[in-house]
Amino acid sequence: MLFVAPALALIAAFLVFPALWTLYLGVLKYDLAGSNAAAPQFVGLGNYRDALTDPRFANSLLLTVAFVGLSAVLGQNVLGFLLAAVLRDAASWVRGVVNAVVLLAWILPGTVVVFLWQALLDRGGGTLNALLGTPGAAWTLDHPLATIVAFNIWRGTAFSMLLYSAALGAVPRSQLETARTYGAGPLRTLRDVVLPHIRGHVLTNTLLITLWTFNDFAPYMLTGGGPDHRSETLPVYVYRTSIEGGALGYGSAISLIMLIVNLAIALFYLRLLRRRSA
Amino acid sequence: MAGIGLSGVTKTYPGGVTAVDGLDLTVHDGEFFALLGPSGCGKTTLLRTIAGLEQASAGTVSIGDRDVTRLAPGQRDVAMVFQDYALFPHMTVLDNIAYPLRVKRIPRAARHDRAREVGAGLDLADLMARRPAELSGGQQQRVALARAVVAHPKAFLFDEPLSNLDARLRLSARTFLKRLQRDLGITTVFVTHDQAEALAMADRIAVMDAGRIRQVGTPREVFGRPATSFVAHFIGSTPMNLLDATVTGGRLTLAAGTLPCPADLPDDTRVTVGIRPEYLTYSKDPVEDALAGTVGIVEHLGSSSLVTLETDGAAPVGVVVEEGAEPEPGTRGWAVPRPGRVLLYRAGGGDLLA
Numbered sequence: 001m002l003f004v005a006p007a008l009a010l011i012a013a014f015l016v017f018p019a020l021w022t023l024y025l026g027v028l029k030y031d032l033a034g035s036n037a038a039a040p041q042f043v044g045l046g047n048y049r050d051a052l053t054d055p056r057f058a059n060s061l062l063l064t065v066a067f068v069g070l071s072a073v074l075g076q077n078v079l080g081f082l083l084a085a086v087l088r089d090a091a092s093w094v095r096g097v098v099n100a101v102v103l104l105a106w107i108l109p110g111t112v113v114v115f116l117w118q119a120l121l122d123r124g125g126g127t128l129n130a131l132l133g134t135p136g137a138a139w140t141l142d143h144p145l146a147t148i149v150a151f152n153i154w155r156g157t158a159f160s161m162l163l164y165s166a167a168l169g170a171v172p173r174s175q176l177e178t179a180r181t182y183g184a185g186p187l188r189t190l191r192d193v194v195l196p197h198i199r200g201h202v203l204t205n206t207l208l209i210t211l212w213t214f215n216d217f218a219p220y221m222l223t224g225g226g227p228d229h230r231s232e233t234l235p236v237y238v239y240r241t242s243i244e245g246g247a248l249g250y251g252s253a254i255s256l257i258m259l260i261v262n263l264a265i266a267l268f269y270l271r272l273l274r275r276r277s278a
Numbered sequence: 279m280a281g282i283g284l285s286g287v288t289k290t291y292p293g294g295v296t297a298v299d300g301l302d303l304t305v306h307d308g309e310f311f312a313l314l315g316p317s318g319c320g321k322t323t324l325l326r327t328i329a330g331l332e333q334a335s336a337g338t339v340s341i342g343d344r345d346v347t348r349l350a351p352g353q354r355d356v357a358m359v360f361q362d363y364a365l366f367p368h369m370t371v372l373d374n375i376a377y378p379l380r381v382k383r384i385p386r387a388a389r390h391d392r393a394r395e396v397g398a399g400l401d402l403a404d405l406m407a408r409r410p411a412e413l414s415g416g417q418q419q420r421v422a423l424a425r426a427v428v429a430h431p432k433a434f435l436f437d438e439p440l441s442n443l444d445a446r447l448r449l450s451a452r453t454f455l456k457r458l459q460r461d462l463g464i465t466t467v468f469v470t471h472d473q474a475e476a477l478a479m480a481d482r483i484a485v486m487d488a489g490r491i492r493q494v495g496t497p498r499e500v501f502g503r504p505a506t507s508f509v510a511h512f513i514g515s516t517p518m519n520l521l522d523a524t525v526t527g528g529r530l531t532l533a534a535g536t537l538p539c540p541a542d543l544p545d546d547t548r549v550t551v552g553i554r555p556e557y558l559t560y561s562k563d564p565v566e567d568a569l570a571g572t573v574g575i576v577e578h579l580g581s582s583s584l585v586t587l588e589t590d591g592a593a594p595v596g597v598v599v600e601e602g603a604e605p606e607p608g609t610r611g612w613a614v615p616r617p618g619r620v621l622l623y624r625a626g627g628g629d630l631l632a
């Protein structure tokens with residue numbers, strides 16, 4: 001007890017206290033400025049009722065689900081797996097180059113990456129427009145969701161790729177070759193041999209990237225949530241209401257809803273993971 | 279039914295290692311054929327090249343009368359049993375055995391019936407619902423065999439199928455495997471580094487060394503008349519005596535004595551004399567045409583013993599002696615070759631001369 005006391009103190013200070021504080025703020029009408037800043041009013045579940053009936057919240061939730069589903073569950077997962085599978089049999093120099101490029105996307109600071117993407121997508125002199133021969137195309141304005149989806153796939157695929165590389169390395173070659181000599185094609189081998197071996201990795205990876213993407217704030221730096229709330233995922237929505245809009249209590253309530261959604265997702269995956277041993 | 283033909287097969291790995299080097303070989307239809315050689319000599323590579331898991335760098339592979347050199351493994355109609363058995367851990371024994379039929383899209387009920395039938399023949403009837411992790415090594419091996427049998431291929435390819443079994447089980451598995459192959463009559467190539475296994479099981483043996491075949495023959499031929507001193511040294515549970523000698527006046531002069539020369543060779547020819555310890559008769563009294571030495575170590579082999587005669591400065595001579603007739607260490611002893619059992623090799627690791 002004595003030895004874990006410092007750790008407990010740290011956890012209390014940096015995790016439990018903010019969580020409780022958020023819980024507390026969530027039941028207040030508490031603003032950054034104005035009379036409600038000086039003397040917050042107790043509103044009970046009012047903030048939650050407001051959020052759940054707010055069409056802007058519903059829009060944001062839907063966008064987040066689409067963002068997570070397209071960019072993480074599908075995009076990073078599938079692309080990461082494909083890269084890992086293809087690289088497994090590639091020449092070592094190809095593997096080295098692809099690894100380096102993909103890892104670079106992952107370890108660069110978010111602001112740097114966003115800056116690069118702005119240069120890529122820029123309406124005037126953007127690289128993409130130059131490549132495609134579409135001068136003046138405003139990607140972030142015309143396709144805001146697609147933009148942040150592509151961005152997040154590009155940025156996060158490295159993790160899935162590395163995880164799947166390790167997982168695939170653990171699938172015994174002799175089992176793959178046995179399937180092959182009996183005439184199984186790549187898809188059948190994937191289903192019968194590879195996936196059963198890496199099922200746990202798939203679930204763990206999907207859980208992690210789902211949570212990261214769900215809470216990812218980088219889209220804000222790229223599109224600012226706009227235009228017209230069309231890329232306003234939940235973290236962006238919280239930021240815009242509580243920091244830009246000043247409604248701290250309301251923002252806290254939404255944060256708590258996000259936390260609950262996160263927990264639900266985690267529990268769902270853990271159940272799936274546990275079913276494996278049954 | 280199909281034989282296997284290899285002609286000029288070479289396999290060079292991307293790293294530059296030539297594991298199989300311009301190899302010609304014919305395995306007859308229905309034959310139980312052993313690829314025997316020390317570790318690293320290219321046996322597994324050759325087997326994988328037959329299976330199509332490795333692409334030959336040169337040469338052709340045929341199975342039956344079909345040239346399969348460019349075909350994918352799945353189109354060659356062979357079944358391979360890997361050293362680790364490669365059972366699918368998430369499938370039951372039944373599903374493992376039925377797997378080749380599943381790939382061929384045989385309906386579930388039919389393929390399970392067939393798998394049960396084959397499994398029962400290999401003594402697996404009570405284990406059908408288990409997972410591989412719940413089986414002993416011998417049972418896992420039989421499941422892997424059953425899976426190969428279900429596929430009903432043109433040829434079986436076994437890579438050291440017995441090496442993961444303990445010594446006693448290995449002996450019964452030998453008998454079992456040989457009977458299975460004979461009953462099915464399917465052409466079988468099996469890889470082993472264990473000469474006793476090859477001698478016991480195979481119809482014919484190819485002895486490999488450094489990516490080449492040094493001798494092909496029946497167990498009797500390979501044991502009785504090894505074609506090179508390498509094969510002579512490799513085959514036999516007690517290593518063959520390989521002794522330096524020179525020819526003088528129709529006789530062989532060795533460090534331990536002189537022997538009649540079995541071939542007509544010019545004087546001063548340097549040769550290596552090969553005599554199996556089993557083909558030497560021990561005598562505790564001096565005799566003509568014998569190798570003499572001082573009894574060193576006596577190793578008990580069971581119903582006989584291996585006696586090592588030390589000769590001054592030259593290689594010791596091993597003699598197999600009947601149980602109960604072992605000499606005392608330190609005494610003088612003589613070893614007389616049985617008629618017709620003295621082999622001559624060209625000196626310096628060469629070919630059989632006589």
Ligand SMILES: Nc1ncnc2c1ncn2[C@@H]1O[C@H](COP(=O)(O)OP(=O)(O)O)[C@@H](O)[C@H]1O
Nearest residue numbers: 291293295297316317318319320321322323324
């Ligand atoms: N995938 C590979 N890449 C490069 N070299 C290999 C590979 N597999 C085997 N070798 C080399 O080829 C030679 C023969 O190997 P192998 O066929 O496995 O021998 P064996 O089965 O007789 O022990 C060895 O020198 C081994 O190091």
Ligand SMILES: [Mg+2]
Nearest residue numbers: 318321322323
């Ligand atoms: Mg091998």
